Amino acid sequence: MASGFIKTKDGTEIFYKDWGPKDAQPIVFHHGWPLSADDWDAQMLFFLANGYRTVAHDRRGHGRSTQVDTGNDMDHYAADASAVVEHLDLRNAVHIGHSTGGGEVARYVARYGQPQGRVAKAVLVSSVPPLMLKTPNNPGGTPLSVFDGFRAALAANRAQFYRDVASGPFYGFNRPDAKVSQGVIDNWWRQGMMGGAIAQYEGIKAFSETDQTDDLKAMAVPTLILQGDDDQIVPYKDASMLQVKLVQNGTLKIYKGYPHGMLTTHADVINPDLLAFVKG
Template structure:
C-alpha cells in the first residue's frame, strides 16, 4: 500500500506514506512544526529514484492525522513514530528529522529504535535537540518571550502567522536579495493550516 493510517494505543489515527520496493532499505522522514509528511516530497522522490523505500508520516495533530487534543509532546511523537515502524516492519532504517522532527528522531531512537534493530542511522537537520529554550544551563538558547510570542500570534491569527513565518524567516526569504518562491510559501501555509491549532499551540512547548 502506498499510503494509509495506523491507530495508536491511545486511539489516534496516524497517516503515513510508504513508497518503493518493500525489500529495499527504508529511509524514514520526520517533518518539522507545523507541517506534514508532504514537506519531504522532493526528497522522497529523489531517494525513491535511487532505489530506496521511503516512508513519512503526519505527526499527530498535523496534516491528515487525527487532531488529538492530548499527547502533543515528544514522548507521544516518538511512540507514534514507533507505531508506524512496527506496523510497516521497518528494519535497518535511516531516520531523517528536521527541526521538531529531529527531536522526534532522537527520542524515537533512544526509546524504541535500536533494541529491535530497526535503526541503522539517524540524521538530524537543523534539529531542536538538545534544547532550544534559554536557561541557566543553556545561556545561548532562545528566550521564552520568543516562544510566548509564537503562541500569542498563533492564537490570535494562525493563518496570518503561518504566512508571515513561511514568507519570512523559515526559508530565509527575509534576507537581503533573497529570491522568494510563492509556491514554497503557499505549500508551507497549506500544510500548516491542515493541522490542529491546538496541536500546533502545544507543539511550541514540545519543540522549545
C-alpha cells in the same frame, strides 16, 4: 498500500506514506512543526528514484492525522513514529528528521529504534535538540518570551502567522538577496493550516522546552548532523554544534548562508549529501 492510517494505543490515527520497493532499505522522514509528511516531497522522490523505500507520516494533530487535544509532546511523537515503524516492520532503516522532527528522531532512536535493532543510521537536519529554551544551564538558548510570542500569534491569527513565518525567516526569504518562491510559501501555509490549532499550539512547548540531552547521548548509530549558519529559527550554535558533541558517532556539516528550510531551498545540494551518508 502506498498510503494509509495506523491507530495508536490511545486511539489516534496516524497517516503515513510508504513508497517504493518493500524489500529495499527504508528511509524514514520526520517533518518539522507545523507541517506534514508533504514537506519531504523533494527527498522522498529523490530517494525513490535511487531505489530506496521511502516512508513519512503526519505527526499527531498535523496534516491528515487525528486532530487530538492530548499527547502533543515529544514522548508521544516518538511513540507514534515507532508505531508506524512497527506496523510496517521497517528494519535497517535510516531516520531523517528536520527541526522538531529531529527531536522526534533523537527520542525515537534512543527509546525504540536502537533497543529494537531497527535503525541503522540517523540524520538530524536543522534540529531542535538538545534544548531550544534559554535556561541557567543553557544560556545560549532562545528566551521564553520568543515562544510566548509564537503562541500569542498563533492564537490571534494562525493563518497570518503562518504566512509571516513562511515568507520570512523559515526559508530566509527576508534576506536581501533571497530568491523568493511564492509556491514554497503557499505550500508551507497549506500544510500548516491542514493541522489542528491545539496540537500546533501545544507543539511549541514540545519543541522548545523538551531537554533531549540524554536522547542525544544515547544515540550510538552513525548520525549525520546538518544545519545552515543562517538558520533564523533554530540557532546553529545552540543546536548542531552541541549535538555533535553529545552523540556517540556524529558527523557535522554546516552550510554557509543556508536557512532553516534548506531541505527545500537547497535540495539540489542537501539530497546528494544525504544519499552519500546513507550509502557510506
